[in-house]
Amino acid sequence: MTYAVEFHNVSRLYGDVRAVDGVSIAINDGEFFSMLGPSGSGKTTCLRLIAGFEQLSGGAITIFGKQASELPPWERDVNTVFQDYALFPHMSILDNVAYGLMVKGIDKKQRHAKAREALDKVALGFVYERKPSQLSGGQRQRVAIARALVNEPRVLLLDEPLGALDLKLREQMQLELKKLQQSLGITFIFVTHDQGEALSMSDRVAVFNNGRIEQVDSPRELYMRPRTPFVASFVGTSNVFDATMSANVCGLQGMFSLRPEHIRLNDTGGEVQARGVIQAVQYQGAATRFELKLAGGEKLLVSQANLTGEMLPSTLSPGQQVMASWSRDVMVPLVEER
Secondary structure, three states: OOOEEEEEEEEEEEEEEEEEEEEEEOOOOOEEEEEEOOOOHHHHHHHHHHHHOOOEEEEEEEOEEEEEEOOOOOOOOEEEOOOOOOOOOOOOOOHHHHHHHHHOOOOOOHHHHHHHHHHOOOOOOOOOOOOHHOOHHHHHHHHHHHHHHHHOOEEEEEEEEOOOOOOHHHHHHHHHHHHHHHHHHHHEEEEOOOHHHHHHHOOOEEEEEEEEEEEEEEEHHHHHHHOHHHHHHOOOOOOOEOHHHHHHHHOOOEEEEEOOOEEEEOOOOOOOOEEEEEEEEEOOOEEEEEEEEEEEEEEEEEEEOOOOOOOOOOOOOOOOEEEEEEEEHHHHOOOOOO
């Protein structure tokens, strides 16, 4: 099987710093694949290695079976969309999108036709005569995507492209990006530090930490079955039980992850029960989050849905003693991080 992009034990060093440390992944053709991690985790460096903006220190990258190291950036079947739109302010939107084709020497009539087609794909066919300053942030981001698509890449690289947008617009663009990727049928490789973005759009997600990949999985599996304490904490919110807490609270051996929404308060039906005192209450609209201090001093986060007709959680406040309970089957065993 030929993958769109494949990493074979890839490393990138800056002096003694291993920005990317032995990464191996295989990204399918037509897949929406996200690289998720905090700043400095190596995700953006991996994207730049695919594009040819960085040189390998070790290992190999193949793009549709071809050795990337043998191809200059302009001969790779990829294009990149950055967070900074990098649009020319003095040019029309049409000329901005057609700029790459002009550099390639394609005649004006043909490049403008292709640019209009690319703008239509991102639902901006009506703005081609405007200047970038006349567009909203979301529209400028879509122009940047159209400019990348006009070269008909087989892989589109997106380096935190939604980071400069406000929350509502970012959520709207997430839906539009996913629809666009599905309609085009090409590979999208999306870099982000926002786990919500990664979970909502991706077919699979690679979670990066300290230059390595902690886990590659579907969004659902990442959330429901995190493999390491880092993944459990970084993807959503989780209670991570170390060996001592597992033994004291649950009578179990090893490390475990427990999502706050899987815990019930003042409901004695769970197999595991722990008494605690509410330290803080945070109203979040659809749910209320509680921070408990258990009898042994451990902290436990609990999230309760705000359902109509239920007494909980509006009647609970800091200082109250409550019973937290949950089932053992929602506790996910974790492996020690390297």
